[in-house]
Every structure is written in C-alpha cells, then in structure tokens.
Amino acid sequence: MNGSAKVDPAGGVPQVEVRFGNCAGDFQCWMYDAAGANPSAYAAGTSSSKPFDLLKPADQVGRALYLEAYAGHGAATAVSISVTLVVKQDGKELAVMPQPHTLGPDRQATFSFVVEFTK
Amino acid sequence: MADAGSSTGLLFAAGFAVQRVVEILDPLFDLLSGGDARKKRLMAGLFSSLCGCALSGLGNLRILTMMNVTPAPAEWADIVVTGLAIGGGTEGVNSLLKYASYKKDQQQQIAQPAVAAPRRPPPTLEKAKEATGARS
Numbered sequence: 001m002n003g004s005a006k007v008d009p010a011g012g013v014p015q016v017e018v019r020f021g022n023c024a025g026d027f028q029c030w031m032y033d034a035a036g037a038n039p040s041a042y043a044a045g046t047s048s049s050k051p052f053d054l055l056k057p058a059d060q061v062g063r064a065l066y067l068e069a070y071a072g073h074g075a076a077t078a079v080s081i082s083v084t085l086v087v088k089q090d091g092k093e094l095a096v097m098p099q100p101h102t103l104g105p106d107r108q109a110t111f112s113f114v115v116e117f118t119k
Numbered sequence: 120m121a122d123a124g125s126s127t128g129l130l131f132a133a134g135f136a137v138q139r140v141v142e143i144l145d146p147l148f149d150l151l152s153g154g155d156a157r158k159k160r161l162m163a164g165l166f167s168s169l170c171g172c173a174l175s176g177l178g179n180l181r182i183l184t185m186m187n188v189t190p191a192p193a194e195w196a197d198i199v200v201t202g203l204a205i206g207g208g209t210e211g212v213n214s215l216l217k218y219a220s221y222k223k224d225q226q227q228q229i230a231q232p233a234v235a236a237p238r239r240p241p242p243t244l245e246k247a248k249e250a251t252g253a254r255s
C-alpha cells in the first residue's frame with residue numbers, strides 16, 4: 001500500500017506506529033534517500049512495540065520509507081487480520097493506512113507499505 | 120490406483136468390512152477351534168489377513184505406494200502389507216495412516232530452510248511502490 005504524509009516543518013518529530021489487528025508479528029523499516037534510492041535499515045520492532053521516531057521534519061520531508069510487517073495467527077480456522085501503518089506528528093494522525101487480509105489456518109502474511117513525506 | 124483421498128476412504132471401508140465379517144463368523148471360529156482361544160485367534164487373524172490381501176489385490180489398494188515409500192516396493196509386498204493392515208480392521212488402517220501422515224509432516228519440516236532468508240527492501244522507491252501489498 002502506498003501513501004503520503006504531509007509533515008509540518010515547524011512541528012515535532014513525526015512518528016510511525018504499526019498496529020497489528022487480530023494477529024502478532026514483527027516489522028522492519030527502511031528509509032530511502034532523497035533520490036528514492038539506497039534504502040538503509042531504519043527501525044525494527046514487534047507487534048508490541050511503541051511508535052518509533054522518524055527524522056526531524058526538515059530532514060524527513062522529501063524522503064520515503066518502506067516498511068514490511070510479517071504477521072500471523074495460530075488459529076485453526078481462517079482469520080481476518082490487518083496491519084495498519086499510522087504516521088503521527090504532535091499527536092495528530094497524518095496518515096492511516098490499513099491493510100486487511102484473510103489468512104488460512106495457522107498461516108503468516110507479509111504486509112508492505114511505502115510512505116512518502118511531503119510538506 | 121484411486122487418488123489418495125478416495126484410497127484412504129476405501130482402506131477404512133475395507134478394514135471395517137473385514138472386521139465385521141470376522142465378527143459375524145465368530146461363532147464359526149468358535150466351533151472350528153473347539154473352544155481353544157489361541158486357535159480361534161490364529162484362525163480369525165489368518166482369515167482377516169487373507170481377506171485383506173484379496174481386497175488389496177482386487178481393489179488395487181496399495182498402502183506403501185500411497186506412503187511414497189522409496190525405493191518402490193514389489194507389488195506383492197505392497198499387497199501383503201496392505202492386506203495385513205486391512206486385516207487389522209479400522210485400527211490397523213488407522214495406525215498405518217497416522218504413521219504415513221507423521222512421515223509426510225517430517226519430510227515437509229526437513230524441506231523448509233533452517234534459517235529464514237534475510238529481509239531486503241526493494242532497491243529503489245519506484246520498485247518499492249510496485250511491490251507493496253499483502254501476500255501470504
């Protein structure tokens with residue numbers, strides 16, 4: 001899922017929260033440079049991690065991140081799960097990107113997101 | 120040979136049928152063995168195994184082939200093993216199928232890589248945009 005977040009250059013440091021719905025898992029996040037290349041590992045966490053900070057607004061604008069979440073469930077039946085990426089700044093949600101998916105019994109899925117930051 | 124699903128059903132049906140026939144013929148075995156329990160058990164066992172082999176041969180049921188045993192067994196050996204399993208009634212068939220399922224699970228676990236491949240992002244933002252979504 002692709003999206004964008006409009007960051008206030010005068011605001012606080014934006015944050016990213018990864019919400020796992022009806023499932024558990026982990027995620028990894030890479031940041032691209034201003035030219036949209038050379039991804040570098042930026043953050044990683046699990047379904048119980050707290051939101052992580054991005055770069056300062058001035059540095060974050062014009063860049064993009066790629067986040068992959070790996071989620072699963074242990075139920076013996078098919079389950080509807082979701083992973084939602086939320087970009088926040090000063091408590092305000094700048095972007096909410098929900099990705100639902102129905103998983104078969106005892107299976108895992110990969111959810112990937114791209115967020116571009118503008119001002 | 121029938122497909123795996125219908126073969127499993129046929130094996131159970133054959134095992135159940137043999138079990139029922141032995142139960143029905145129980146008084147006859149009593150009579151022929153003269154009340155000797157060991158003789159009776161031997162007769163019933165031989166009879167049910169022969170019935171199992173006959174059903175295996177005529178019904179084209181091959182439990183070793185179903186289990187993908189390597190190297191492939193001789194057909195007569197497959198018929199004898201299947202016959203003995205059918206002769207054991209539903210319990211015999213059940214035990215063998217449980218073993219087959221266990222072996223299959225074990226082979227699948229071996230086939231999986233021990234270490235997950237390292238996670239890598241798409242090299243450019245453009246490629247990343249194309250790659251996003253949910254997949255299982």
